[in-house]
Amino acid sequence: MSRRALLALALFALAALCLPVWVAPAAAATGAGTVPLPDLTVARIGGNEVSIPLQVLVVMTSLTLLPALLLGATAFTRIIVVLALLRQALGTGQTPSNQVLLGLALFLTALVMSPVLDASWTHGVAPYLNDQLAAGDAWRAASAPFRDFMLAQVRDNDLLTFAGMAGQPKGYASPADVPFHVLAAAFITSELRTAFEIGFMLFIPFLVIDLVVASVLMSMGMMMLSPMLVSAPFKILLFVLVDGWVLVVGSLAASFHAA
Secondary structure, eight states: OHHHHHHHHHHHHHHHHHHHHHHHHHHTTTTOOOOOOOEEEEETTTEEEEEEEHHHHHHHHHHHGGHHHHHHHSHHHHHHHHHHHHHHHHOOOSSSSSSHHHHHHHHHHHHHHHHHHHIIOOOOOOHHHHHHHHHHHHHHHHHHHHHHHHHHOOOOHHHHHHHHHHOOOTTOSGGGSSEEEEHHHHHHHHHHHHHHHHHHHHHHHHHHHHHHHHHHHTTTTTTTHHHHHHHHHHHHHHHHHHHHHHHHHHHHHHOOOOO
């Protein structure tokens, strides 16, 4: 992932909590009469107070939102669930390891989300850093590509379900009216359903191999031998022969609808 794409992802997460904090200094700079946030004393060294702006403290604290953003507003959830189900279908235990699957999921997420991150940087983050947009306008411009991506993956039924929980049983008049927390909940639910549908399709060929091996072992009277132990090499061989990793990764990347 490029440096500016990473920065766009981080700023998008921070903006969710820090928008009022950013707006205050921006308004003061434009003469709107808003008082900037005060400095906060964090330590005392040699009789001198060590202070940092409260705005910086809030921004640093908000970095903890990045994992939630990764799970709730990107393609990561679908990808990691499918990879975990694939490993289970192969019956290889902890191979590949969790670290390998997470690394593959992160880089594949960066590949899928790169157009969204670039659009967020171009239309929102970069103009704000160049003092071409106010904080509120920059937030809306930076978050719009993420909202469009999430709305393209969400099922209508899931969105209506969470809209009803939020007190809107008839839904919202337009996509722009959907609150972010409602959209994020519906997005994650839709991603889980899609991931399990893909996982079901991946399980079928390996399940057939397990059934065939179990039937052969029973017919030979070798009931004490574990069918999973015998079928594992055949499943791995089948997966390698069809170039399974490329097929799975390519299908996962193509399963996301364009915003």
